[in-house]
Amino acid sequence: MRSSILLGVFASTFLVLILSTRLSSWALAISSKPSSATSQANELPQIVHIGPVKPDIIGITVQAGRIEYGRQIPYERQPNDRIEEHGKERVVFRDSRFLGWLVGKDGKLVYTEDKLIGSPLDTGRADNPPSYAIVSSDDPNYSAVQHPIEVHRKSKPSDFGKWHGWPFLAPIRHAIYLRLPKPLKMGCRYQIWFAENFLSNQEFVYDPQKMRSEVVHVSQIGFRPDDPVKVAFLSLWMGTGGPLEYPERLKFHVLDERTGKPVFTGMVQLVHRPGEAEDAYNKDYAGTFVYEMDFSPLRRPGRYRVYVEGVGCSYPFQIADDVWQRAFVIAARGFYHQRSGIELGPPYTTFRRPRPFHPDDGFLVDHSTCPLMYSGNGLNALGTDKDNFGNLVKGKTEEKVPNAWGGYMDAGDWDRRIQHLLVTRYLLDLAELFPLHFERLRLNVPESGNNLPDIVDEALWNLDFYRRLQTPEGGVRGGIESSEHPRHGECSWQESLAVMAYAPDPWSSYIYAGVAAKAALLFKMRDEIKRANLYQESALKAMVWAERERERMEQSGEFKNWRSDALIAFRDERNLAAADLYRLTGDERWHKIFLETTAFIDPKAELYEWQKHEQREAAWVYVRTNWASVNKTVQDNSRQAILREAEERLRNTERTSFRYAKYSWMPGGWGAFVNPDAISLARSYFLTGDIKYLRGVILACQYGLGANPVNISFTTGVGYDFPRHPLHIDSRIARQPPPEGLTVLGPIDAQLQKGHWAQEIVNRYCYPQVQKWPTLEAFWDVFWYPEICEFTVQHPMAAVAYVWGFLSAVKR
Numbered sequence: 047m048r049s050s051i052l053l054g055v056f057a058s059t060f061l062v063l064i065l066s067t068r069l070s071s072w073a074l075a076i077s078s079k080p081s082s083a084t085s086q087a088n089e090l091p092q093i094v095h096i097g098p099v100k101p102d103i104i105g106i107t108v109q110a111g112r113i114e115y116g117r118q119i120p121y122e123r124q125p126n127d128r129i130e131e132h133g134k135e136r137v138v139f140r141d142s143r144f145l146g147w148l149v150g151k152d153g154k155l156v157y158t159e160d161k162l163i164g165s166p167l168d169t170g171r172a173d174n175p176p177s178y179a180i181v182s183s184d185d186p187n188y189s190a191v192q193h194p195i196e197v198h199r200k201s202k203p204s205d206f207g208k209w210h211g212w213p214f215l216a217p218i219r220h221a222i223y224l225r226l227p228k229p230l231k232m233g234c235r236y237q238i239w240f241a242e243n244f245l246s247n248q249e250f251v252y253d254p255q256k257m258r259s260e261v262v263h264v265s266q267i268g269f270r271p272d273d274p275v276k277v278a279f280l281s282l283w284m285g286t287g288g289p290l291e292y293p294e295r296l297k298f299h300v301l302d303e304r305t306g307k308p309v310f311t312g313m314v315q316l317v318h319r320p321g322e323a324e325d326a327y328n329k330d331y332a333g334t335f336v337y338e339m340d341f342s343p344l345r346r347p348g349r350y351r352v353y354v355e356g357v358g359c360s361y362p363f364q365i366a367d368d369v370w371q372r373a374f375v376i377a378a379r380g381f382y383h384q385r386s387g388i389e390l391g392p393p394y395t396t397f398r399r400p401r402p403f404h405p406d407d408g409f410l411v412d413h414s415t416c417p418l419m420y421s422g423n424g425l426n427a428l429g430t431d432k433d434n435f436g437n438l439v440k441g442k443t444e445e446k447v448p449n450a451w452g453g454y455m456d457a458g459d460w461d462r463r464i465q466h467l468l469v470t471r472y473l474l475d476l477a478e479l480f481p482l483h484f485e486r487l488r489l490n491v492p493e494s495g496n497n498l499p500d501i502v503d504e505a506l507w508n509l510d511f512y513r514r515l516q517t518p519e520g521g522v523r524g525g526i527e528s529s530e531h532p533r534h535g536e537c538s539w540q541e542s543l544a545v546m547a548y549a550p551d552p553w554s555s556y557i558y559a560g561v562a563a564k565a566a567l568l569f570k571m572r573d574e575i576k577r578a579n580l581y582q583e584s585a586l587k588a589m590v591w592a593e594r595e596r597e598r599m600e601q602s603g604e605f606k607n608w609r610s611d612a613l614i615a616f617r618d619e620r621n622l623a624a625a626d627l628y629r630l631t632g633d634e635r636w637h638k639i640f641l642e643t644t645a646f647i648d649p650k651a652e653l654y655e656w657q658k659h660e661q662r663e664a665a666w667v668y669v670r671t672n673w674a675s676v677n678k679t680v681q682d683n684s685r686q687a688i689l690r691e692a693e694e695r696l697r698n699t700e701r702t703s704f705r706y707a708k709y710s711w712m713p714g715g716w717g718a719f720v721n722p723d724a725i726s727l728a729r730s731y732f733l734t735g736d737i738k739y740l741r742g743v744i745l746a747c748q749y750g751l752g753a754n755p756v757n758i759s760f761t762t763g764v765g766y767d768f769p770r771h772p773l774h775i776d777s778r779i780a781r782q783p784p785p786e787g788l789t790v791l792g793p794i795d796a797q798l799q800k801g802h803w804a805q806e807i808v809n810r811y812c813y814p815q816v817q818k819w820p821t822l823e824a825f826w827d828v829f830w831y832p833e834i835c836e837f838t839v840q841h842p843m844a845a846v847a848y849v850w851g852f853l854s855a856v857k858r
Contacts, residue, residue, distance in 0.1 A: 089164035098358040101229035111164030111217030113207035121156040144210040147535040151542040157535025160207030162215040177241040184234035196225040200285025203811040206828040259358025266752035266765025268364035271345040272858040278352040280337040289334035303349040318703035326710040332703035333820025370854035377847040380787020387451035397785035402538035411450040415441035417551030418524025427612035447547040453511030458773040463525040464554040468840040472848040473505035480855035520591030521550025522558040552592035559588040560623035625667040646683040692730035707746035715794030721842035722746040755823040761789040771829040773836040804831040
């Protein structure tokens with residue numbers, strides 16, 4: 047669930063324009079039309095960037111409007127007030143005029159509606175070539191006024207504002223392309239005049255060696271000197287102008303940012319044409335010509351820009367030893383910013399948030415008889431939970447669950463679920479693989495400076511929450527959930543809905559047992575026996591309880607009513623827990639369970655096979671198990687499965703337009719492009735030392751780090767531009783920039799979202815219509831589109847942190 051700075055740069059000597067930071071809010075809709083109170087036309091559209099596209103094409107980016115977010119104000123009920131219930135929302139009217147949404151259990155605050163500030167762009171003029179006049183005192187071709195011969199445009203909402211009506215309000219970001227009658231000349235000064243001042247007149251010096259162009263895409267963190275591959279991309283889809291093709295044998299240069307001199311020169315290579323398939327669905331996600339620029343031999347540390355001759359420059363980037371480390375620190379701090387039950391603020395972060403969901407503040411959690419495996423937020427094993435909350439609420443009791451605080455908030459809202467332990471598993475894995483590197487690495491968290499690596503402290507923050515939810519008998523609750531999605535206008539520390547803890551269940555207990563065993567093993571390796579015993583005993587207790595419950599369920603026939611995919615997930619978590627416990631203890635009891643449930647008896651078994659199994663982590667655990675009783679055949683089969691998946695991901699990086707490694711049968715959305723999908727590549731490099739796998743890991747990261755058509759990193763705080771409006775409720779309601787380290791899900795194939803309410807709203811403001819936008823460019827930074835703007839700690843944040851952490855630590 048997100049805020050707005052969008053950087054616009056005239057990278058000429060004369061013009062540097064930066065759009066100021068704004069923030070946002072959270073809501074539901076009731077129907078009506080926008081009133082003058084919600085739209086205020088007191089700011090004109092602003093040009094935020096002018097840059098070259100080709101010698102005869104100039105791109106102009108225009109921001110029309112901004113959202114002024116609602117705010118919480120004191121509320122005291124008056125006799126003429128009317129409070130209406132709209133689902134979970136409590137809407138306040140005064141003298142029949144909308145006042146806001148009631149906030150908190152005591153109802154002493156209301157949250158006001160957002161406002162759209164600014165005038166729209168006159169698109170009739172903007173699309174008309176005679177509306178533009180280009181003149182130059184330096185270039186004879188433009189000594190007399192010239193008009194573009196063509197104008198093309200693409201427009202999209204840059205935020206959504208929530209008011210008491212429908213639909214959402216939206217400022218618009220326009221990209222306008224002027225195809226000129228003659229190429230511009232290097233070093234000449236030009237003026238652009240706009241008919242009747244529908245935009246403010248502009249002046250710039252045409253110098254593509256200094257001007258940033260939106261068509262040149264490069265990782266915004268850069269590369270390590272010893273990274274075996276370093277690439278940038280060239281591409282543009284011009285909206286109504288369609289795909290843009292560049293000439294053959296075009297040169298590019300890597301320019302030293304300080305001196306402006308080239309340090310590397312190469313040829314631009316076409317790697318993708320419109321219509322070419324990028325996956326098993328035969329989808330073309332780029333929708334235009336994509337060109338690659340490979341400067342892998344460049345190893346000299348420095349700050350650089352990629353310059354395409356006659357086209358323009360990329361954002362600056364670095365070649366430095368610590369680029370991946372700095373990115374990883376931001377990604378790992380995203381988990382700190384998702385901690386529940388702790389106050390956030392200086393000196394650990396600039397993001398301020400009071401402590402939420404803590405029993406010392408009087409916050410109580412009720413026991414529900416519903417286990418997570420029977421909730422839509424878990425396995426929904428019986429298929430009876432239609433809205434993710436119904437079974438949980440139905441099972442609510444008056445029994446209080448003590449000490450139920452901590453863990454990670456799932457996304458922009460605040461639930462904590464056992465699936466989040468994937469974060470802990472990955473962080474512990476990094477600490478085990480690269481102990482010296484992570485021993486020294488500081489994340490600036492409250493535990494920094496104790497005797498543990500910071501990533502271990504971060505991992506334990508999450509794990510210990512579920513350890514506190516473990517019952518005396520050993521069962522582990524699947525987490526904590528509110529009775530609904532948050533009420534509009536409330537922050538996490540103001541939650542007024544009922545909050546419940548799931549009942550213990552064997553599926554959740556298996557997940558916990560495996561990760562707790564992993565923690566115990568790490569502490570054994572560190573010779574910290576007391577801590578090792580603590581987590582080992584807890585893991586064994588959870589596993590024994592889960593086995594007992596599983597046997598009871600089998601005997602009672604309970605599994606007969608389960609959905610097939612839930613049975614598979616249940617078995618696979620049992621398999622992983624058994625693998626972890628066998629690796630920890632060498633106990634044949636757990637080894638036997640692992641061997642009975644593993645897919646890798648079959649030498650051809652893949653790590654993941656749809657509707658059969660998902661045993662990636664179990665294979666990785668077993669490959670690194672060293673007991674004498676290990677089954678060498680199964681171990682080798684596990685190793686080969688990891689390598690086969692890595693080979694498939696390598697083939698994907700050769701096939702895809704921007705070298706992302708997406709599993710070929712993964713639909714084009716829900717983080718498919720942003721998530722590096724490179725864990726098998728990283729592990730294969732660790733197992734073999736073959737540089738091709740490391741190359742694949744790095745390529746898989748490029749799209750998510752800014753080498754993409756929208757030129758943003760999809761992780762807040764990373765790079766020059768990143769999502770300003772992630773679906774993060776606390777930051778929007780509190781009118782703060784979102785905290786760093788949140789990786790949003792990113793673009794989604796519009797065909798997968800036909801009829802989706804958020805896409806329908808985006809479509810009202812998009813030009814051309816949403817269905818015509820290439821998927822890789824279809825990122826709507828609007829807060830209110832969960833499938834694009836939301837995130838969860840386990841996806842894609844966990845994989846991003848794991849892969850970046852691996853690249854920060856592994857030896858080349």
